[in-house]
Amino acid sequence: MKVTTEKLPQSLLALQIELDKERFERGLDQAARRLSQKYPVHGFRPGKAPRFIIERTFGRESLIEEASEDLINKAFRDALKQEKIEPVGPASLQGISSAEPFTFTIHVPVPPTVDVGDYRAIHAPLEIEPITEEQLDRAMDVIRERHVVLKELAEPRPVQEGDQIRVRLDTIVEGEPLEERDENEEPAEQTLDVVPGRLVDELYAGLLGMQVGERREMVAQMSEDHANEQVRGKEVTFKVELLGIQERLLPDWEDVPTLENFEGSLEDLRAKTRAELEQTARNAAERQTLDSYIDQLVTQTSFDIPEVMVRELAESLLQEQERQFARYGITLEQMLEFRGQSRDDAIEALMPDAERQTKINLALREIVRREGLETTEAELVSEMDRLLIDYEAEDRANVAQILRTQLRSTVANAVLDRKLRERLLVIATGTALEPESPAATGGEPAPAATEAEPVPVTTTAATAETPRSTAEA
Numbered sequence: 001m002k003v004t005t006e007k008l009p010q011s012l013l014a015l016q017i018e019l020d021k022e023r024f025e026r027g028l029d030q031a032a033r034r035l036s037q038k039y040p041v042h043g044f045r046p047g048k049a050p051r052f053i054i055e056r057t058f059g060r061e062s063l064i065e066e067a068s069e070d071l072i073n074k075a076f077r078d079a080l081k082q083e084k085i086e087p088v089g090p091a092s093l094q095g096i097s098s099a100e101p102f103t104f105t106i107h108v109p110v111p112p113t114v115d116v117g118d119y120r121a122i123h124a125p126l127e128i129e130p131i132t133e134e135q136l137d138r139a140m141d142v143i144r145e146r147h148v149v150l151k152e153l154a155e156p157r158p159v160q161e162g163d164q165i166r167v168r169l170d171t172i173v174e175g176e177p178l179e180e181r182d183e184n185e186e187p188a189e190q191t192l193d194v195v196p197g198r199l200v201d202e203l204y205a206g207l208l209g210m211q212v213g214e215r216r217e218m219v220a221q222m223s224e225d226h227a228n229e230q231v232r233g234k235e236v237t238f239k240v241e242l243l244g245i246q247e248r249l250l251p252d253w254e255d256v257p258t259l260e261n262f263e264g265s266l267e268d269l270r271a272k273t274r275a276e277l278e279q280t281a282r283n284a285a286e287r288q289t290l291d292s293y294i295d296q297l298v299t300q301t302s303f304d305i306p307e308v309m310v311r312e313l314a315e316s317l318l319q320e321q322e323r324q325f326a327r328y329g330i331t332l333e334q335m336l337e338f339r340g341q342s343r344d345d346a347i348e349a350l351m352p353d354a355e356r357q358t359k360i361n362l363a364l365r366e367i368v369r370r371e372g373l374e375t376t377e378a379e380l381v382s383e384m385d386r387l388l389i390d391y392e393a394e395d396r397a398n399v400a401q402i403l404r405t406q407l408r409s410t411v412a413n414a415v416l417d418r419k420l421r422e423r424l425l426v427i428a429t430g431t432a433l434e435p436e437s438p439a440a441t442g443g444e445p446a447p448a449a450t451e452a453e454p455v456p457v458t459t460t461a462a463t464a465e466t467p468r469s470t471a472e473a
Helices: 021-038 051-058 060-083 133-145 201-207 253-259 266-300 307-326 332-339 343-371 377-388 393-404 408-428
Strands: 002-008 012-018 092-097 103-109 113-115 149-152 164-173 189-193 215-221 235-249 302-304
Touching: 002 060, 012 060, 021 051, 021 060, 051 060, 060 092, 060 103, 103 307, 113 343, 133 253, 133 266, 201 215, 201 235, 253 266, 266 343, 266 408, 302 343, 307 332, 307 343, 332 343, 343 408, 377 393, 377 408, 393 408
Parallel strands: none
Antiparallel strands: 002 012, 012 103, 092 103, 113 302, 149 235, 164 189, 164 235, 215 235
C-alpha cells in the first residue's frame, strides 16, 4: 500500500492511498462472497458462487462498488498507523479511482498548529484605581443599609429625606412613555428610597414635601453617561403619584459591627471593607490587563485550525445556552422558534465566538507548554486541603475522596490556571523571569493540544447586567 500525504489549509491532511494488486484482489474476492450470499446465483449455494460468475452476473463495477467501503475503511486505518496520524475529527472521502491501481483520497483533520511568536514581548499595563474615602463611605453605607428597619408613620406627613416611598412612576422620554403598556393601564408600582445621590437630582427634589395621594411632574435633563442608554442626553419627564410613605430607621454606626457578626470595632470593619475594595480594584485591573494581553496575543499568533474543532465548540456553546434556558422552563426548540432559527443557523451564528475562543484556548495552551507550567502532586494536595477547609469535619472524608477521584483533574486544572494567570500577569507587566522550559526560547511551533476546552484564565465573557431604573442617578 502506497500512501502520499499533502498538507492543506485549516489543519487538513490529504491522504492519497493506493492499494497494491494483491490487497485489491482479496477485497474483490470477499465482495464476491458477500454478493453471492445476498443474491444467490442459480446452481450455487449462497456464498459459494465463484467470483468470475458473480462478476459476469453483476458486472465488475458493481463488484468494485461492493468492495470499496470495506477496502477504504481498512486501508485508511492502516494508513493512519503507518503515517502516525492522529485525527481530531471525522475524515471525509474526496474521490475514488476504481481503475487499477485502486486509489482514493481522504481529507483528515489533524491537530492545529499554533505559533505565538515572541509572546514575552507583549505588554499591557496594570493600573489599579486607588480607593477614595467617598467610595469607602458608600460601601459602609451599603453595609449599614442591610439592617434598615421600615416603620409606618405614626401621623401623616410629607415625604422627608431618608424615607422609602411607594409610587406610580411614569417616565416620558421625548413625549413617549419609556415602558409600553395598554392605553388605560396605569404604571406599575415602584419603591424608591428618597436619599441624596440615589435618584436623579430633579426627581429627588420634587419628591420632598409630597403628600400621599398627590401627583407631581418633574423634568430632568439626563446625563450623557446615564446607566440607561435609552435616556442618555435626553429630556425626561417624571410623572409621579405618591401611594405611601414609610420611615427608614438605620442602626447607629456603633451597632453595625455587631449586626454584621464582625468581631472588632467600627474602624476595624472600615479597614476590612477598604481591603476588600482594594482587592476588588486589583482584580478588575488584572482582568483588564489580561484582556489586553490576550487580545494582542491572539492578534500576533498564527493559527492553522481544523474547522471541526471550531464547530464542536460552537455546538457546546449552543448546548450551554440550552441548559441556561432550561432553568426557566424554556426548551431549545422554543428558543430557536422565537429567534426564527434552525439548529444549524444557531450554530453558524455562534461560529465567530467559537473561533475566537478556540484561538484563545490554543494560544494559552501553547504558552503553558513553552513556559513549562504544570501542576505538581504537592500543589494538587495543597489545593485539595485548602478546599476541604470549607467543609464540616464529619463531611471532609467523603469530600476528600471525591476530590481525589472524580474531581482530581478539575482541581489540577484550577491550579494550573492560577499559575498561568500569575505568569501572564508578570509577562504582561514586564517583570517575568526566564521560563521554566527551554521551549520558550523559540523553535518550530509544535502541534497544539487537540482539546479546545474553555480556559478559565480568559477574562472576556458576555455578562447580563440588571438594568437600572431610569429614576436612579
